[in-house]
Every structure is written in C-alpha cells, then in structure tokens.
Amino acid sequence: MKLQHNLGGLEGLDPVNTETQVFVEPWEQRIFGIHTAMMALSNHLGDSLPDYAIEEVPTEFKSFWTWGHLRMGAEGMHPFDYFRLRYYEKWLGGISGFFVSEGYITQEELDARTAAFLEDSEQAAAPLPTGGDPAIDAQVLKYLQKGDSPKxxxxxxxxxxxxxxxxxxxxxxxxxxxxxxxxxxxxxxxxxxxxxxxxxxxxxxxxxxxxxxxxxxxxxxxxxxxxxxxxxxxxxxxxxxxxxxxxx
Known part of the structure; x- marks a missing residue:
C-alpha cells in the first residue's frame, strides 16, 4: 500500500485520535447513508451473491460502486490531504469526485453549491427533501440485510x-x-x-x-x-x- 496506508509499526504518528463517537457532525451520518445507498444500487449487483434484480429498481444511479471504490479513492489522495482531513471528509471528497467523473453533476455545479452552503449556514441546516420511491427504499434495506458476499x-x-x-x-x-x-x-x-x-x-x-x-x-x-x-x-x-x- 502507499505511504499513508502502510503505517504498520511506524513511530512518531502521535497524537492518536481517541474519538469515541461514530459520527461527530450530522452531515457525517448523511454521507454514510449516501455511500450505503450507492452500494445498494450499484449496477454490479445483478451478478453478485445473493442475486439482486437491480435492473428492475427504478433508480437513476447506474454506476459501479463498492467499498473497494471508496478505499481506492482514499489511496489516491495526496498523503498530506489524507492526514489533514477527517475520516468522513475523505468520504465526502471521494464520493463527490465520483459523481463528477460519472457525469451526474458538473464540477461547476458542485463548486457553486459548496459556495452557497459556506455563505449561508441556515441553508446547510435546511430540512432534507421528502418523498422517494418505495422500491428504492426496499432495495437499500434488502442490501443492508443481505449484503454482497465475496465467497x-x-x-x-x-x-x-x-x-x-x-x-x-x-x-x-x-x-x-x-x-x-x-x-x-x-x-x-x-x-x-x-x-x-x-x-x-x-x-x-x-x-x-x-x-x-x-x-x-x-x-x-x-x-x-x-x-x-x-x-x-x-x-x-x-x-x-x-x-x-x-x-x-
């Protein structure tokens, strides 16, 4: 593994983060949920174990996304950024970059939306959209229960x-x-x-x-x-x- 992931036995990396909360900020729960939904709607699930009828799920997300892709994005980061950013900040950056690379949003749209949130803290705290498709919810729940076996x-x-x-x-x-x-x-x-x-x-x-x-x-x-x-x-x-x- 690259430098920032090959830390076995290295000294001088103090201070060690002893944070005991899984989620420190509310947005961290949200990015975890987005990642979970992406895995549950990934296009590779039609060939996975157990069998998912993913082609029948009415989702606009048509990409290949797994824990491996999230990990690969972290490994591709500059070492300085990897140590500077918090855990879920790395997730946020990797997932945002993936949506840009896959064409779901443009970099200009992402930058403009980010600037709007930074300028208006109330906008960042606004309620989340409601609604959604029950079939998508059912697929995400099924994935959470059954997963994607590598065996x-x-x-x-x-x-x-x-x-x-x-x-x-x-x-x-x-x-x-x-x-x-x-x-x-x-x-x-x-x-x-x-x-x-x-x-x-x-x-x-x-x-x-x-x-x-x-x-x-x-x-x-x-x-x-x-x-x-x-x-x-x-x-x-x-x-x-x-x-x-x-x-x-």
Missing part, C-alpha cells in the same frame, strides 16, 4: 496447506491493493485455509478480482518490527489472498 466456489485446490511456510510477494500495488505493505517479503505459517474461494469487487493491477483461496497467516512479530515495539513470543495474524503468496 464463490473454489476454482482449483489451494496451493498451500495448514503448516506450510509461505512468503509474501513484493508486488507493486498499482492504483489499489489489499496487501499490507509492511508484510512484503516476510515469511509466515499458514494456520487456516478458509473454505471456498473469495473474489474482490473488481480486478486490480496486482492480481486480485477473480475467485481464489484466502489464508490466515501467523507472522512472528520480531521479524516484522524492531524488538522494542514487540512483546516476546507474540504472533501477528493476517488474512491474505493466494496471489500475494509464494512457497518458501
């Missing part, structure tokens, strides 16, 4: 078994990756082979996106971090896609 039938036997020693490959992450950067090049023991195979929302440059086995690996902490940062005889566990591993 698929196993296409081929797993390459590794419990007890095997494996090494994490040193692969380039490209635009987006699910490989923790601080594990590259390190060895571990396979402690669990998950049943079935697991896909990812979309294909990435470093090899995920098609169904494959996933393994739970045990790493010796002292092989990853300095001795001063670890406890004796402790282990660090991580779940890793098969494509990121090679035999020792």
């Amino acid at each position: 698929r039938p196993l296409p081929a036997p797993p390459k590794f078994s419990v007890g095997d020693r494996v090494r994490v490959k040193n692969v380039s992450p490209g635009e987006h990756s699910r490989l923790p950067g601080h594990l590259k090049g390190h060895t571990a023991e396979v402690v669990l082979v998950y049943e079935g195979a697991f896909t990812y929302f979309f294909k990435t440059e470093d090899g995920i996106g098609v169904p494959m086995p996933v393994y739970s690996l045990a790493f010796k902490n002292e092989e990853i971090w300095p001795e001063s940062l670890t406890e004796p005889n402790s282990l660090y566990y991580n779940d890793i896609f098969e494509v990121y591993l090679e035999a020792v």
